[in-house]
Amino acid sequence: MFAGISKCHNFNQTIAMSYAALKAAGLYLLLGIIWLCGYRGIWLFLSAQLPQVSPALLEYLLHAAFITVSAVFVYVLAKSSPVNRSEYRQLFYEHPVPMWIYDWETLRFLAVNEAAVRQYGYSEEEFMRMSILNIREPSTIQQLLDDVKNTRQEMVYRGIWQHQKKNREVFSAEIWSHSTKYGGRDARLVMAVDVEAEIRSTIIAKDIGTRYDLLAKVTQDSIYYWDMISGRVTRNHGPSSLFGYKETDIQEESSWWIERIHPDDAGDMLTSFREATTARQLNWEAEYRFRCANGSYKYVHDRGHIIYNEKQDAVRVIGVIQDITERKESIQQLQQQNETLKEIARINSHDIRKPVASILGIMSVIDLENNDAALNTQLFGMLQESTSELDVMLHKIRDKLKQLRNGNLPE
Template identity: 25%
Template sequence: MLNHILAALNDCALAYDRDEAKYTFISTGIDCLTGYTIADFKQDIGLWQRLVDPRDKEQVQTATDRLNDGDTVNLCYRIITKAGKRWVTENRSLFIDEQTGHLILLSVVKDIQREEEEKYNQEHAIDGYSILFDNNPNPMWIYELSTLRILKVNTAAIKTYRYTEEEFLTMTIQDIRPGSEREKLDNFLDEKEITQTKSGFNQSGVWKHMARDGSIIFADINGDGIRYKNRDCRIVVAVNVTEKIRSREDVKLREQFLNSLIDSQTNFLMRIDINGNHTFVNKQFLTTFGYTGDEIIGAHFTTTSVPEEEELCRNAFVDCITHPGEVIKLSPKKVGKKGDIHDTEWEFIAITDEDGQVTGAQGVGQDVTERNNAQKEIIWTKNNLEALINNTEDLIWSINRDNRYLYMNQAFRDAYFKATGTIPVKGDSIYLKGDFDEKVFKKWDDLYKPAFNGTRYVAIDETIDPETNETIFSEVSFNPIYNSEGKITGVGCFARNITERIKINKAISDQNKRLQNIASISSHDLRKPVATMLGLINIIDKEDFYNPENKEIIEHLLTVGCEIDDVIRLIVDSSFTSNLP
């Protein structure tokens, strides 16, 4: 009997036996509604669940899970048919079949669009104002309060949002919003009671909407409650203000960028009005001098001037505003809030209005304290290094690849003057001055070449002192000079007089030779008479000292003693004479 009643309905009906997991009844209208046959549903019991639009699956499943025996729920959602998306209403109930005792889920589904077409032949009319709706240049739509589904849209909405009319009619007003805006919309509708029939005209402000291609549209929303197709609805006008919002955002971004750029500057930026009061300083200025914006804006520029330079700064300001277009440069000392002194450099130029009248000045400056201190340190170091280099008796000089002097210390200049009668200067050719012959030039060319090829080495040079005609020995080190790119651009030389060291070494060598000769004399000439003496002593008659033979032995000992004395004299003479025997 139940099956016959369900079959007689104009609506689509499905009865699903949960215990046996199968459909016990599907009405013939299922094909017209979905495009799928009764056989399709019986072969695939999960087909209906898959037809539910993903946007509505959660609410349908939640409502179904809450059903108990004898409960009924009314649903409104979208399904995806073979012909496209459409809205349906469903009366879904759960009960126990009296004959089988099985749990049955009964669904009676109605096609909302077909129902509305059958009941209303004047769908295009909106209280007689269809022309104002359809031809309005601003996007408009009507949505149902209870379900938020869109029931009608105008041409401007289709053009602006780029959804087709069919697509719009399968959507809710949540679907045209990015995900981040949907919870915001729910809260707004509850707060303003928009979904209540008593809600009237409302200016909702600017909202983010999303077009079909995912692009964001900023819409200024105004709506009012209406009765449409016997339903409580709202009619909405969405004024597209995207360009205006984008323009404002661009301006804001440019301002933020400029402010960020200004605050990120390591230079000082300053503007002064015609009276000399600060109207703007950037973050770098405030940080360096220790002021806050409130302390410096409106204060006179002499606030940071050291007393002895106030007049200098005032004169520079007057020059600036009286000579528009000219850049005024000055390098004053500035004092911070805590009394700290800074060396600064500034460039100022006059500010003019649209009429060309000077309204003040603006300047760009920088703190050069560290740079000046570094330069002072470099000068101090250079002077001390020069003093050290020029106070040594060692010769120091360098040449470039063009064989021109790059540097020479005072000892080098003095030696050069002593040898040639002229004083060399930086840039002179090493070949232009002096009475040096070609052999000297050739010798030094050969000495420089290895260093120009990257070899660091030491050579011994011999010269004749023009005043004493004595030989002078010098130890000269040759060192390649590299530039920042690693290329050899010159040779640095360091010459030290080692004449005394050579003399000492020679004297030590001579002394060693004399000692060797003394040792030779001692080992040969002295050993023979000593051996003879020892032999004679051994044959002396020690028991009878007056033995006549002892006299003869003593005479021989005297002769040997004279020989030993001669050898000793020879050793002494060898120790104090410069000429070796």
Template identity: 40%
Template sequence: MRNAPIKITCLSLLLVVIFINSYLLFKNGFQTSSLLLSLSILTLCSVFALLIVATFLSDKRPLQFEHLFNEYPIPMWIYEKATMRFLSVNNAAVEKYGYNRKDFLNLTLKDIRNEEDIPLLLENAAERCNGDEYRGIWKHRKKDGTNFFVEIYSLPAVYYGKNARFIMAKDVDAQMRAAKEARELGIRYELLAQATNDAVYDKNLVTNAVTWNHGLHNLFHYNSHDETDLVQWWQDNIHPADHARIISSLDSCKRAHLNYWSEEYRFKCADGSYKYVVDRAFIMYENNIPYRMIGMIQDIDKLVKQARQLEEQNETLKEIAWINSHEIRRPVVSILSIAGLFDKSNQDLHLNTQLMEWLHESTLQLDEIIHKIEHKVKALQ
């Protein structure tokens, strides 16, 4: 019975008033009946007023609690401990899980779990939900079959005389998936760092701390005791001619909230020389702020130098081809022309002498061009 203690108290006061009035009437007769009647009516009115006010005040608290329960933005419910049946659910739970309130009250906790998770649910309910507070992370299932992770806050309760539990279920699916992704990424990073000779790094973009694998020593001959644990050290060892371009590229990538970044540049070795490298990285963000950068620096110095050597060889071959098609043709044409002018009867000695001199000059020109080609061929080799 609602407000039973208040009603019993008022009823007791009423009985006391009736008893006192009856006693006074019996003792004093009806001479004072008008006065007693007035006092009795006044007393009864006071009692009923007290009853109404007390009832109104006592009924207001459950209504306030019920409103807070129903309108709270996080899913909440009350279930019977013995049967695991839902006794009451709030609006957030109805919206989150996809069941209407009537459907919810015909379900049990088992109906919002996957089949394989039910044995663990029963074990947990038996061992940890015995009058104590409980907090844990579980996987729940919506009406449409979608699974998501929630953090459960559980308290013991008595609901209309039934032994029950009060539950608040906070959605932590995004945090759990992010944690799982970070854990898997960390595992991949560790495996990669051990399997490759490349310089693998993990940069904390908040503290500017850097962790390197053994590749830093293998490629650039830096030791672990060198001050290589800061982002500034990496920046300081970029070739001066490449520094502004690389820093600008990385800053632009972070401002655009891009995850992947890649650049080629020259990096300083421990002996002061520079190597061409390619740097590829994955950048992670939280609230659009970059906080972690995992990447790999590969030595491409030989490839770059080979590519440049091939470019130089191609340029040399182009030059040789141009010499063959232009410079050699000139003395050869001259020699052929001069040879056709000789006086075969040898009667004009002066002409033949002049032609011999011209032929000699053209031959020298041809020999010079041939030596030039030989020099370029040796350069290619």
């Protein structure tokens, strides 16, 4: 009987899997037909509307949009369909964009899809013996470790990093990741989009300002192109979307940005950049506070790629500025909590010891037979004083624990 039930269950699973597979295939087919029918018209329309955009870049952006829309449809289908684990695995392994899952604690790969194998040149077996550090450009590994340390596990993360293939080829990858569970372990699911061609086409484009702005619209970060010869900076929507400035308030001069860096941070930031260019470093980064349109400050992480001419003079910088205010505030809150806990530990180990020792000493000399009433009266007064002192210490501990519980920590 159990064998029959098992066969029936497997049959139903097969039916469900086949149905979901047909839905996915049908969806891909429908999207493909729509794309084939409408692509030419969309391309001609946009070419007429955006004559300054090169046909190659426009074609790339249209295909990127199609891949994104397809991925969204597949995601919606996966969320709405009663698929089982094997179907999710199939969607993961056959996705056209490189994806992997890694262990949050050890950083070792737990699973990779076929696109990642093709992109990076490692076999699946090789990936399983590696960690995410092995596909990073060596000079960025410490930066990655610091970033992992400062990123909360539950946060959705996005950033552009330098990755390295098995053949040592380095390329720029835009990373999207979020937390998940895999095999009962805390892990992160990562999608890596190769944006090397986009960045290179931006650098060599004749009208780089317009083309770079078109590319920069796909990210939420503030992306900039700084021509150090002219001192002019081309930016995407970042100053508006992240910091609240009106387009009419934003100036192209590099001084406009520098003037809005917090006075306590500006000197260190400029010094670190000068040191990087003096040492002919290709990559530079800094953290500082930037003033928003409303007068408040946000913490930002500024990463730039420095380009030198044949005389090894720095001439251009392409950079990404990320808002890390939430991360910084979380770190500061943890530091404040640690200071409060240290203060509680100090009270426990030092301040409480004095009244407790006094109470114990008084108790040892009290005349229990009350032969010396005057002495006992004096001792009881001292005992009351020590007890009051102990009560004050206990109230201090209680207040600090209340601060921890309510998150109302002193600055």
